[in-house]
Amino acid sequence: MNKIINKIPDAMDKVKEKNPLTHCITNFVTVNDCANAILAIGASPIMADDDAEVEEIVEIADSLVINIGKLSKFQIAAIKKSCEYASKTNTPIILDPVGCGISKLRNEITIDLITNYNIQAIRGNMSEVKAIARLLEIDLSNNIKGKGVDVSKDDIITKENLSENGEIVKKIALKTNSIVIASGPIDIISDGNLIIAIENGNEMMEKITGSGCMLSSIVGSFLAFNDPFIGSITSSLLMSIAGEKAREYVNNKNLGTGTFRSKLIDYLFLLDSDEIISKGNIYLIE
Amino acid sequence: MNKIINKIPDAMDKVKEKNPLTHCITNFVTVNDCANAILAIGASPIMADDDAEVEEIVEIADSLVINIGKLSKFQIAAIKKSCEYASKTNTPIILDPVGCGISKLRNEITIDLITNYNIQAIRGNMSEVKAIARLLEIDLSNNIKGKGVDVSKDDIITKENLSENGEIVKKIALKTNSIVIASGPIDIISDGNLIIAIENGNEMMEKITGSGCMLSSIVGSFLAFNDPFIGSITSSLLMSIAGEKAREYVNNKNLGTGTFRSKLIDYLFLLDSDEIISKGNIYLIE
Amino acid sequence: MNKIINKIPDAMDKVKEKNPLTHCITNFVTVNDCANAILAIGASPIMADDDAEVEEIVEIADSLVINIGKLSKFQIAAIKKSCEYASKTNTPIILDPVGCGISKLRNEITIDLITNYNIQAIRGNMSEVKAIARLLEIDLSNNIKGKGVDVSKDDIITKENLSENGEIVKKIALKTNSIVIASGPIDIISDGNLIIAIENGNEMMEKITGSGCMLSSIVGSFLAFNDPFIGSITSSLLMSIAGEKAREYVNNKNLGTGTFRSKLIDYLFLLDSDEIISKGNIYLIE
Numbered sequence: 001m002n003k004i005i006n007k008i009p010d011a012m013d014k015v016k017e018k019n020p021l022t023h024c025i026t027n028f029v030t031v032n033d034c035a036n037a038i039l040a041i042g043a044s045p046i047m048a049d050d051d052a053e054v055e056e057i058v059e060i061a062d063s064l065v066i067n068i069g070k071l072s073k074f075q076i077a078a079i080k081k082s083c084e085y086a087s088k089t090n091t092p093i094i095l096d097p098v099g100c101g102i103s104k105l106r107n108e109i110t111i112d113l114i115t116n117y118n119i120q121a122i123r124g125n126m127s128e129v130k131a132i133a134r135l136l137e138i139d140l141s142n143n144i145k146g147k148g149v150d151v152s153k154d155d156i157i158t159k160e161n162l163s164e165n166g167e168i169v170k171k172i173a174l175k176t177n178s179i180v181i182a183s184g185p186i187d188i189i190s191d192g193n194l195i196i197a198i199e200n201g202n203e204m205m206e207k208i209t210g211s212g213c214m215l216s217s218i219v220g221s222f223l224a225f226n227d228p229f230i231g232s233i234t235s236s237l238l239m240s241i242a243g244e245k246a247r248e249y250v251n252n253k254n255l256g257t258g259t260f261r262s263k264l265i266d267y268l269f270l271l272d273s274d275e276i277i278s279k280g281n282i283y284l285i286e
Numbered sequence: 287m288n289k290i291i292n293k294i295p296d297a298m299d300k301v302k303e304k305n306p307l308t309h310c311i312t313n314f315v316t317v318n319d320c321a322n323a324i325l326a327i328g329a330s331p332i333m334a335d336d337d338a339e340v341e342e343i344v345e346i347a348d349s350l351v352i353n354i355g356k357l358s359k360f361q362i363a364a365i366k367k368s369c370e371y372a373s374k375t376n377t378p379i380i381l382d383p384v385g386c387g388i389s390k391l392r393n394e395i396t397i398d399l400i401t402n403y404n405i406q407a408i409r410g411n412m413s414e415v416k417a418i419a420r421l422l423e424i425d426l427s428n429n430i431k432g433k434g435v436d437v438s439k440d441d442i443i444t445k446e447n448l449s450e451n452g453e454i455v456k457k458i459a460l461k462t463n464s465i466v467i468a469s470g471p472i473d474i475i476s477d478g479n480l481i482i483a484i485e486n487g488n489e490m491m492e493k494i495t496g497s498g499c500m501l502s503s504i505v506g507s508f509l510a511f512n513d514p515f516i517g518s519i520t521s522s523l524l525m526s527i528a529g530e531k532a533r534e535y536v537n538n539k540n541l542g543t544g545t546f547r548s549k550l551i552d553y554l555f556l557l558d559s560d561e562i563i564s565k566g567n568i569y570l571i572e
Numbered sequence: 573m574n575k576i577i578n579k580i581p582d583a584m585d586k587v588k589e590k591n592p593l594t595h596c597i598t599n600f601v602t603v604n605d606c607a608n609a610i611l612a613i614g615a616s617p618i619m620a621d622d623d624a625e626v627e628e629i630v631e632i633a634d635s636l637v638i639n640i641g642k643l644s645k646f647q648i649a650a651i652k653k654s655c656e657y658a659s660k661t662n663t664p665i666i667l668d669p670v671g672c673g674i675s676k677l678r679n680e681i682t683i684d685l686i687t688n689y690n691i692q693a694i695r696g697n698m699s700e701v702k703a704i705a706r707l708l709e710i711d712l713s714n715n716i717k718g719k720g721v722d723v724s725k726d727d728i729i730t731k732e733n734l735s736e737n738g739e740i741v742k743k744i745a746l747k748t749n750s751i752v753i754a755s756g757p758i759d760i761i762s763d764g765n766l767i768i769a770i771e772n773g774n775e776m777m778e779k780i781t782g783s784g785c786m787l788s789s790i791v792g793s794f795l796a797f798n799d800p801f802i803g804s805i806t807s808s809l810l811m812s813i814a815g816e817k818a819r820e821y822v823n824n825k826n827l828g829t830g831t832f833r834s835k836l837i838d839y840l841f842l843l844d845s846d847e848i849i850s851k852g853n854i855y856l857i858e
Contacts, residue, residue, distance in 0.1 A: 021720045029321050036833065040779070044722050047600075048642065052643075052677045053675035053677040060674060072335075073338070147330050148343075149332050209325060255552045256551060256554070256556045262833070269830070356620060358622045359624070388628065389628040434595075434629075434632065495611060541835075541838045542837060544834035544837030545835070
């Protein structure tokens with residue numbers, strides 16, 4: 001574990017030094033938060049999704065984030081073209097399978113991307129991750145659908161289901177040869193070998209839109225110049241500790257989710273690796 | 287009046303207990319605020335508008351909000367398909383006729399939706415509501431166009447024109463068999479029988495984009511499991527009292543509309559039914 | 573210089589009195605910030621980009637802002653139609669060539685708009701402005717590409733390169749017969765005759781998305797009823813002094829970019845001409 005934690009400062013420094021250009025093809029609901037999250041950690045966002053230019057954008061970009069939160073046939077064409085080009089040029093691809101499990105369209109694009117392109121990391125809530133497990137025909141004891149794009153209540157990661165969910169995450173990582181991040185009050189991250197839990201999240205993250213999308217976006221920035229497992233862990237710690245501090249701020253002042261959203265970005269901007277390491281509640285499940 | 291007010295706590299509890307999945311087909315300007323407003327009151331948003339999946343989304347959704355703020359031919363196809371499906375499955379539909387009156391396109395879609403689908407509630411500013419009255423050939427003494435998507439100065443609801451505007455709102459409600467909400471510094475709500483005024487709004491609501499769209503969105507969440515008249519009244523009280531508190535906060539600290547926007551969401555999250563009932567300035571016009 | 577500064581109060585008053593309806597065809601990343609910025613200074617935004625209605629919207633609008641931050645073939649059709657109509661009706665057009673230089677698509681639309689329509693003002697970062705200089709075959713000593721939609725580090729306007737960059741800005745203004753605004757920590761504005769520098773910007777403006785887009789949007793509102801050079805200078809002063817005050821607020825409280833973004837809009841709303849004139853660090857380069 002210490003071997004991993006010791007690499008966090010360097011991962012954060014690299015983002016701030018190299019300002020990776022993070023190309024996001026994403027949804028219009030949270031796109032502004034994603035751009036501001038990427039800027040807050042020291043990287044640069046670009047949100048282009050017209051198929052007439054996506055190859056040129058991937059060419060100058062350092063990583064590519066695909067978020068399927070609001071698909072259209074035009075965006076799907078741009079997604080495929082950009083993933084094709086990113087796979088060819090070894091540009092890391094990060095997939096956020098928003099709402100996977102709730103429509104055929106989302107299931108089809110998810111399985112297509114996982115199967116045919118070189119995806120380095122997948123980040124979803126536990127309902128979406130279970131939907132992927134089903135698509136990949138990995139055995140599942142239960143069969144629960146997400147609440148739209150939010151996690152279903154029965155799928156929220158808790159101490160009690162941590163080990164069971166950890167196994168699912170690991171199996172997907174193994175089968176897809178990628179890092180899988182299931183985020184929630186507890187995050188689970190696996191590279192197909194280790195399973196790591198991060199217990200810094202809080203329920204207020206689910207009370208704003210975009211906390212998951214923002215995490216996927218900064219994973220994109222972190223994976224540009226870092227080992228994908230270290231980059232994913234650092235992203236998850238950063239986002240969930242920013243969330244803890246934002247909740248603390250809001251609770252102290254008796255404010256709500258509007259302020260929470262601004263403070264979350266504030267702390268993404270302010271947090272340094274010392275504070276992340278000292279506050280990080282991270283441990284191996286197996 | 288007390289009979290109505292006594293039902294507010296239950297309406298709010300139902301949203302928090304049942305977390306209605308509120309499907310919004312809406313514009314890209316205020317979509318993030320709408321999602322955060324829905325989450326703040328305890329419901330779940332989903333913003334899908336590709337016609338390849340809208341039927342599946344309506345299927346799992348508890349209500350459907352149609353906002354015509356930034357139409358395209360693709361969105362119109364998705365709007366019709368989803369309204370068709372929602373009408374068939376008795377999913378409540380809420381219409382926000384943004385900018386009705388300023389273009390043929392907006393007039394056509396508005397009249398089409400009102401005429402051919404089972405709309406439960408319509409929420410607009412008074413310029414948009416008057417434009418609908420014209421489309422429905424309800425007699426009008428004046429003939430004023432909205433200022434783009436904002437209310438025209440001459441259409442702002444005041445004490446002086448309250449009775450006249452109340453009649454227009456009631457006539458539309460009667461003719462369309464839906465709840466009509468004209469919002470502004472004073473809100474007017476009618477079910478075609480009663481006309482109710484809510485005097486908790488303030489001019490700062492017009493100084494940010496999205497206060498109207500947010501209101502329509504939470505009407506969507508409230509109508510999923512509540513009587514539509516009670517749900518509309520509760521939504522209107524909640525939004526306008528949140529606006530009062532946000533303005534008070536901002537004025538006390540000498541801040542502006544950027545902070546106002548965050549605080550508005552804060553108070554949507556924090557307000558309980560006791561405060562809403564005690565602060566609500568609500569009365570019957572007739 | 574005093575002749576220019578003396579006209580600022582009147583320019584600001586005109587926006588607040590006439591509430592110009594500012595029609596923006598823009599990107600989905602920062603559209604909400606643009607609408608709120610326009611409202612904060614006292615104007616009205618409308619963000620319509622379907623070609624079925626853009627002519628009617630231009631007809632009622634007082635100015636047209638074209639931002640190419642997230643193009644699609646459908647938006648391009650709407651852009652051309654609206655620019656055609658605006659040129660015919662003498663509606664001021666403001667161009668924000670977001671990401672010009674990074675793709676053929678963006679270069680083509682930029683040169684097309686500059687060449688074929690009556691553009692009154694162009695606002696970009698120095699990388700975008702240099703890309704335009706190249707497209708117009710104005711001689712350039714170096715040849716640097718923007719960092720996606722952000723300015724490249726080598727293109728940031730500083731005291732050292734101010735005179736050289738000022739010449740480029742002036743040459744474009746002369747050749748295109750429009751006002752050119754290159755914004756950054758220092759802004760350069762030229763009407764093809766004078767070159768003016770405004771030194772009120774700060775590096776935090778680049779740490780949020782949308783500060784450039786917002787500036788272009790309020791230039792749109794200011795150009796509706798004002799002399800374009802005065803309107804551009806006033807917009808630039810307003811935005812950069814709002815940025816100064818927002819940074820001061822955030823630094824005093826040890827907060828970050830999330831709060832900075834809200835405060836920027838607050839100060840756009842709060843600033844008056846006295847404070848702008850007293851704080852404005854504005855001077856002639858030549």
